[in-house]
Amino acid sequence: ILNVEQSPQSLHVQEGDSTNFTCSFPSSNFYALHWYRWETAKSPEALFVMTLNGDEKKKGRISATLNTKEGYSYLYIKGSQPEDSATYLCASNQAGTALIFGKGTTLSVSS
Amino acid sequence: NAGVTQTPKFQVLKTGQSMTLQCAQDMNHNSMYWYRQDPGMGLRLIYYSASEGTTDKGEVPNGYNVSRLNKREFSLRLESAAPSQTSVYFCASSVSRGRETQYFGPGTRLLVL
Numbered sequence A: 001i002l003n004v005e006q007s008p009q010s011l012h013v014q015e016g017d018s019t020n021f022t023c024s025f026p027s028s029n030f031y032a033l034h035w036y037r038w039e040t041a042k043s044p045e046a047l048f049v050m051t052l053n054g055d056e057k058k059k060g061r062i063s064a065t066l067n068t069k070e071g072y073s074y075l076y077i078k079g080s081q082p083e084d085s086a087t088y089l090c091a092s093n094q095a096g097t098a099l100i101f102g103k104g105t106t107l108s109v110s111s
Numbered sequence B: 001n002a003g004v005t006q007t008p009k010f011q012v013l014k015t016g017q018s019m020t021l022q023c024a025q026d027m028n029h030n031s032m033y034w035y036r037q038d039p040g041m042g043l044r045l046i047y048y049s050a051s052e053g054t055t056d057k058g059e060v061p062n063g064y065n066v067s068r069l070n071k072r073e074f075s076l077r078l079e080s081a082a083p084s085q086t087s088v089y090f091c092a093s094s095v096s097r098g099r100e101t102q103y104f105g106p107g108t109r110l111l112v113l
Helices: none
Strands: A005-007 A010-014 A019-024 A030-038 A045-050 A056-059 A062-067 A072-077 A086-094 A105-110 B004-007 B010-013 B019-025 B031-037 B043-049 B065-068 B074-078 B087-094 B108-112
Touching (some): A005 A086, A019 A086, A019 A105, A045 A056, A045 A062, B004 B087, B019 B031, B031 B074, B043 B074
Antiparallel strands (some): A030 A045, A056 A062, A062 A072, B065 B074, B087 B108
């Protein structure tokens, strides 16, 4: 079973701070890397799907990068807002296999 | 479009009882998944169905069975519930396995006493 690691486990920042999280995954036979945002009492919602080394994706103040050769992805949030408080999940898979999720990074933003 | 729907939303079982969690999607997706979510564990894949007529084990399949009834529906059955199966269960679907976004249902909260 693929091992997907996320760090840090949790993070607390002040409103306006910029922050970033890391997702590590096996680089061999890499197929795709997904990022999801999961608010308390809701369902996970997709942020990005990345497949190519060097991919960069952006949605508003949130962006992500991908390095498939070394097996990591960064998620960046610029100017954090209280509504960004959530758990951020990454998931990866190899060709022909199902996605495996990391345990998530829980972000808390104080106003 | 309702997206992904799950029933029931909440269930309490006694140890040894059986039940089936239902999931349906109206997005014409080929692949469907069952996950469980436990504190500090993220989402763990129980079973998935890459396409109609196929099912495969995920990370934590023991104690569960699944049925891909048709393209829309994917059910998860607990034959003899155990307290260790107390969890929140999420169903998800995607166009196909791997590179497409997964869409999640609202979850079923299960308590086994």
